[in-house]
Amino acid sequence: MKYCFGVDIGGTTVKLGLFEETGEILDKWEIKTHTEEEGKAILPDIAQTILAKLEEKQIHKEDVLGAGVGVPAPVTEDGIVNGSANLGWNYKEVKKEMEELTGLRAEINNDANVAALGEMWKGGGAGQKNMIMVTLGTGVGGGVIIAGRVVTGAHGAGGEIGHICVNYDETEVCGCGKRGCLEQYTSATGIVRLAKRKLENETRDTMLVRDTVTAKDVFDAVKAGDLVAAEVAEEFGIYLGRALANLAAVTDPAVFVIGGGVSKAGEVLIPYIEKPYMESALFANKEVKFTLATLGNDAGICGAAKLVL
Amino acid sequence: MKYCFGVDIGGTTVKLGLFEETGEILDKWEIKTHTEEEGKAILPDIAQTILAKLEEKQIHKEDVLGAGVGVPAPVTEDGIVNGSANLGWNYKEVKKEMEELTGLRAEINNDANVAALGEMWKGGGAGQKNMIMVTLGTGVGGGVIIAGRVVTGAHGAGGEIGHICVNYDETEVCGCGKRGCLEQYTSATGIVRLAKRKLENETRDTMLVRDTVTAKDVFDAVKAGDLVAAEVAEEFGIYLGRALANLAAVTDPAVFVIGGGVSKAGEVLIPYIEKPYMESALFANKEVKFTLATLGNDAGICGAAKLVL
Numbered sequence: 001m002k003y004c005f006g007v008d009i010g011g012t013t014v015k016l017g018l019f020e021e022t023g024e025i026l027d028k029w030e031i032k033t034h035t036e037e038e039g040k041a042i043l044p045d046i047a048q049t050i051l052a053k054l055e056e057k058q059i060h061k062e063d064v065l066g067a068g069v070g071v072p073a074p075v076t077e078d079g080i081v082n083g084s085a086n087l088g089w090n091y092k093e094v095k096k097e098m099e100e101l102t103g104l105r106a107e108i109n110n111d112a113n114v115a116a117l118g119e120m121w122k123g124g125g126a127g128q129k130n131m132i133m134v135t136l137g138t139g140v141g142g143g144v145i146i147a148g149r150v151v152t153g154a155h156g157a158g159g160e161i162g163h164i165c166v167n168y169d170e171t172e173v174c175g176c177g178k179r180g181c182l183e184q185y186t187s188a189t190g191i192v193r194l195a196k197r198k199l200e201n202e203t204r205d206t207m208l209v210r211d212t213v214t215a216k217d218v219f220d221a222v223k224a225g226d227l228v229a230a231e232v233a234e235e236f237g238i239y240l241g242r243a244l245a246n247l248a249a250v251t252d253p254a255v256f257v258i259g260g261g262v263s264k265a266g267e268v269l270i271p272y273i274e275k276p277y278m279e280s281a282l283f284a285n286k287e288v289k290f291t292l293a294t295l296g297n298d299a300g301i302c303g304a305a306k307l308v309l
Numbered sequence: 310m311k312y313c314f315g316v317d318i319g320g321t322t323v324k325l326g327l328f329e330e331t332g333e334i335l336d337k338w339e340i341k342t343h344t345e346e347e348g349k350a351i352l353p354d355i356a357q358t359i360l361a362k363l364e365e366k367q368i369h370k371e372d373v374l375g376a377g378v379g380v381p382a383p384v385t386e387d388g389i390v391n392g393s394a395n396l397g398w399n400y401k402e403v404k405k406e407m408e409e410l411t412g413l414r415a416e417i418n419n420d421a422n423v424a425a426l427g428e429m430w431k432g433g434g435a436g437q438k439n440m441i442m443v444t445l446g447t448g449v450g451g452g453v454i455i456a457g458r459v460v461t462g463a464h465g466a467g468g469e470i471g472h473i474c475v476n477y478d479e480t481e482v483c484g485c486g487k488r489g490c491l492e493q494y495t496s497a498t499g500i501v502r503l504a505k506r507k508l509e510n511e512t513r514d515t516m517l518v519r520d521t522v523t524a525k526d527v528f529d530a531v532k533a534g535d536l537v538a539a540e541v542a543e544e545f546g547i548y549l550g551r552a553l554a555n556l557a558a559v560t561d562p563a564v565f566v567i568g569g570g571v572s573k574a575g576e577v578l579i580p581y582i583e584k585p586y587m588e589s590a591l592f593a594n595k596e597v598k599f600t601l602a603t604l605g606n607d608a609g610i611c612g613a614a615k616l617v618l
Binding site: 068077123128129130142144146147149151152153154155156157158159161163164165168176177178239242245247248250251252253254280282283284285288309 | 438451455517551554559593
């Protein structure tokens, strides 16, 4: 039996998993992310807990295929990070350091890309090789997988689905400094923006309350038959569905996997995205499935483990 | 010395090249494409001329790495075409038939993707592994190369850059049945449309003549300092530059290669595309080059040859 580790580095905790090469999770645990002093302890802490786990489980290094690591930053093909605000890192040769610290092979990739790989391996995209994952959370992230490989790009910046421009007339500025990014309409905060705009001049009865509305409220109200909420969901779906249709023209996926906090609304989301997608997609791209992410917080460690398999 | 063949199947002629594995072209020639009777003679004709060339050059089959073939249709990862209007083909197992007919390894891909691969190997994208080629001809085609591999997609329909929707308010219908496709504004015919719309209500002096204007006329007039033509070029560039910025957010290329008939206008094109691109691109995607395709009609045979190297 061979083993591998999946490591998902976040700004608060590092999630770790010990896997059999078949994909079975043998153990999961977390350690704190020490971001102080430019995050210099993060990789040594990870190496230490991995080596301790090998000791605990009486596993020999030669039976370990490696450790995959997801990082909240762009990562080059050589496993280098040029800076991560969340971790305090500046330039860091993550692959090289991890390999030196653990004596194990290491593979590094961006956390959103890694989560997509996890969903392709064991989640919503299982069995597929061409997949686009969209993560609808505080922001909108994504991971594009083509022929089974994560799209990293020339600068490690592939998969930034949230910053596709979908509205050149937008006046408010996105966190990235541009205007009209997909994230401004389809993240949890984007959905709140759409709802607030809608509620400004709304005279019909609705369950939604302008001052306190959340993305969850919107989809809860949709499920309860609220027409105003349904119109907010439609607007959300048009922005997202059209953007995905444009992506599909170029990448031709077999499946879209919808994840992130917003996706906890469940299956109710899918038709709102799928209808405008189908109206806008090329004929050849209509044979595609829309599914929800299924791995939740485990997507990161699963995808990270898959990096070394 | 090892050899390979590059084959570029068009609706009128089949272009062929015999290459050394270093990329040197030893011989180039063409045969007629016999599309009658569902194009049943096309692959046997190609096999015959390849075997005759081996005989002529006294090359043994064991010294041939294979034959790459570009086809004007979507091609699956298994080398299957589900129909090509230009060639008369219905379902055809192109890879399997080619290998049986020639006794050589064969690799098949879509012609636009193959041309992109050619430009990456020996043309405008030489030395890069992450590249987007845009072919501005009668239509707009493209090829996306990520980590050195052509994006084929789940249905062999990757790289259809021309059918990204860039204007949801368009009333005229594109050849694909959708409205507002990039092709409707940036192909040779699209540029003519933009020019004619502009000239309808134009009172300023211009070299452009509404009834006969061509894409070449537009860029010739731009070079001569014609302000009306420059505004048409600006509009063309905004559509194309913005679409490429959205693609870059997801694929993060190192270089865009502009090819096709429209690109014969030369370097004058580039700033019109690059300026709106830079205004719209994510920070991480601004470190990118725009270049012109350099291989012309040889891009197809070069890229096809590269498929087997």
